[in-house]
Amino acid sequence: MSDFNWFKGNIHCHTTMSDGDADPEVAVDWYQNHGYDFLVVSDHNHLTLLDYQATENLNMILIPGEEVTSSVGIDSIPVHINAIGIDRLVEAANCDTVLESLQTNIDRILDAGGLVSINHPNFKWALTPEIIISSTGANMLEVFNGHPKTNTIGTEEKLSAEQIWDEVLTSGQKIFGAATDDTHNYYDFTPNHSNPGRGWLNVKAKNLTSEEIINSLKNGDFYSSTGIILNRIDINQNGIEIEIEKQPFVEYQTTFVGESGKVLEKCFGTNPKYIFQTEKSYVRATISDSNGFKAWIQPVHFNENT
Incomplete structure (x- = not known):
């Protein structure tokens, strides 16, 4: 539990x-x-x-x-x-x-x-x-x-x-x-x-x-959020994993974003994952669905010792 x-x-x-x-x-x-x-x-x-x-x-x-x-x-x-x-x-x-x-x-x-x-x-x-x-x-x-x-x-x-x-x-x-x-x-x-x-x-x-x-x-x-529900956000030293609550006939896209708003990766579906690479600033994610709703998770920050 x-x-x-x-x-x-x-x-x-x-x-x-x-x-x-x-x-x-x-x-x-x-x-x-x-x-x-x-x-x-x-x-x-x-x-x-x-x-x-x-x-x-x-x-x-x-x-x-x-x-x-x-x-x-x-x-x-x-x-x-x-x-x-x-x-x-x-x-x-x-x-x-x-x-x-x-x-x-x-x-x-x-x-x-x-x-x-x-x-x-x-x-x-x-x-x-x-x-x-x-x-x-x-x-x-x-x-x-x-x-x-x-x-x-x-x-x-x-x-x-x-x-x-x-x-x-x-x-x-x-x-x-x-x-x-x-x-x-x-x-x-x-x-x-x-x-x-x-x-x-x-x-x-x-x-x-x-x-x-x-x-x-x-x-x-x-x-x-403006309408998307997230059941789980897991963050560890390796990366980020998200579980989106699926709604019938709705599609989801997750965009992982880094320094200066650079798009690092796009994932589709209800279990997006991102593996950290050599980021030196931050990584965050915006989740969008096919009805125009969005959710935003908070940034993970890095420093020279990360």
Whole structure:
């Protein structure tokens, strides 16, 4: 029997306490009713705390959070980062430059005891790889964001969020890839609304407690998904082996990626494997299926002594 479990959660959603269209209780109900195990309500510059968990029959845990939200300059360049597991409200800093605002807010979140997730880097094309590389202290970077206006997939001339992740990893920075909903709309479900259920994390932990979930997020013991389920991720000194939960009539492709986003190998089927070669930076994997859903496993880092 396995000594760990997979717990499904979302770390980015909004309520009427900022710019969402549903009360916090409605948001929490949606996630609990759809099989989520944990939730971070991340209202803009507001720490939404609910007694709901203590007073109701809630099987899902709530982790305190906030989307620390700044704007820079006359163009109001957005700098949005999530604070996860904080012990108090974090006051957003609006500094003279994007990098200064980003770093100051990261530092304030860390001082409040939280983990830092850099949100939707391509929202209004605010955060370049160079800016993120110049910052320190972030734990996660959104490689998928479910809001329809965050330019997640980029263009031929603009990097996707996933490509930005590779640039940051290639610089030597260790940061994990997150998929999130960024939910704002709980009632009207259309492609032009920011609805729940589009991107989530599956976290590996022994028990469903805030402390264990946060520790697993901190250590990268999770994968991110928009619809693909992974039953097993085995990593040892020789390589990576993944077990994908097969859905009827669905095909799967796994792309193993290394330094600078170089494709190292492509595998098909539900049991992809990669044997380490002479990598000096990192190896990660993106799993895609024939319906357009994806999953991302966290990078394995190497050094000269590996």
